[in-house]
Amino acid sequence: MRERPRNPAIPGTARDRTGTAGLLRNALAQINRRFDGLRKDVLAIFDRIPVYALNDEAALVRYGITPEVMDMTMLEIEAALDRWIQNGREPRYLFWWDPFVNQAAQLGTAQSVANLAQLSSVYATARTLDLVISSEPYRTRVGLARIKSYEHWTGLRAEGQSRLAAVIGRAVADGLNPHAARKLIEEALGVTKSKAAQYAQTDITDTLRQARWAEAEATTQELGIKIGMLWTSALQPTTRATHAMRNGRVYSTDEVRAFYGRDGNRYNCHCGQTECLLDADGKPILSNRLTRMMEAEQQSWVLAKSSY
Incomplete structure (x- = not known):
């Protein structure tokens, strides 16, 4: 009796x-x-x-500021940015964002290990989560991911400092009343915060996906198991059509990497890739039910999108 194909375990929603x-x-x-x-x-x-003004609501005021006071103000702002965004640390120390990198990498690896173990008995007897996360390749990948993230937050801090310096310098030079100046400062901080939130989403999902690609490749190289990556689109109203149309299709890890390496595809993407087995001809081993379900998901998204 022919064994029914085992479908990959798709996490999330x-x-x-x-x-x-x-x-x-x-x-x-x-x-x-x-x-x-x-x-x-x-x-x-x-x-x-x-x-120097009669009240805080005067249209124009005079700031009692000298070049020395302005320099001190900028140094204090730089220290505040270091404290809250960069933490004033070097990459070799524990940085505040490192735990999120660690958790994303471990979550992606855990998803891969659990999925591949239920797809292949050969894999289940050869690899465990503890074995993978204690390996040198895994530690190297996480280390590189931490450095990449640290460099980003350092750049964001520098960008935020430049933005604040411009706002405060202009407010002082133009004599803008403090109430209006405070609003501009808060708006400048809001821009930096928005970029921080965008990066957080991108970095977490990107780190997780790369962990899964790496485990798929290691499985093929070390165990000879043919693996494809089943694309599972995050079918949200904001999902790009080029991402949604990949739902249910199977790609190689190289093809997935190439997609995320162009056109800003890695940014604000909630799609995932799940390991699936390939047969001797390189075709994905998926049940008809799963294939139909993913086709229906995509069609529903297209219909909903057209009604927005």
Whole structure:
């Protein structure tokens, strides 16, 4: 009797194909806390600049600021940004974002190990989660991911500093009243915070996906098991058509990497890729039921999209 094909285990939901929603919520909560602290510190620094006016609502005021005071103000803002965004640390130390990189990598690896173990008895007897995460290739990948993330947050901090310096410098030079200046400062911080949140989502899902690609490749190289990556689109209203149309299709890890390496596809993407077995001809081993289900998901998304 022919054995029925074992379908891959797809994590999350149709809106969260990577299963990282909980991790992302925790990351965004951390970012909100940090930027709330940063906002309070920066506004307090600005409020220490002397103002000569009858009241805070005057259209134009005169700031009692010298080049030395401005330099000190910028140094204090730089220190605040270091404290809340960069943490003033070097990559060799534990950076505040490192735990999120670690968790994303481990979650992706755990998903792969669990999925491949139920797809292949050969895999189940050869590899375990503990074995994989203690391996040198895994530790190297996580280390490189940490450095990449640290460099990003360092760049974001520098960008935020430049933006704040421009806003405060212009407000002082133009004599803008403090109330209006504070609003501009908060808007500048909001831009930086929005970019931080965008990066958090991108980095978490990207780290998880890369962990899965790596485990799929290791499985093929070390055990000779042919693996394809079943694309599971996050069928949200904001999902790009080029992403949604891949739902249910199977690609090689090289093809997936190439897709994410162009046209900004890696940004704001909630799609996932799940390992599936390939037969001797390289065709994916999937049940007809799963194939039809994913086709129906895509069609429903297209219909819903057309009605927006």
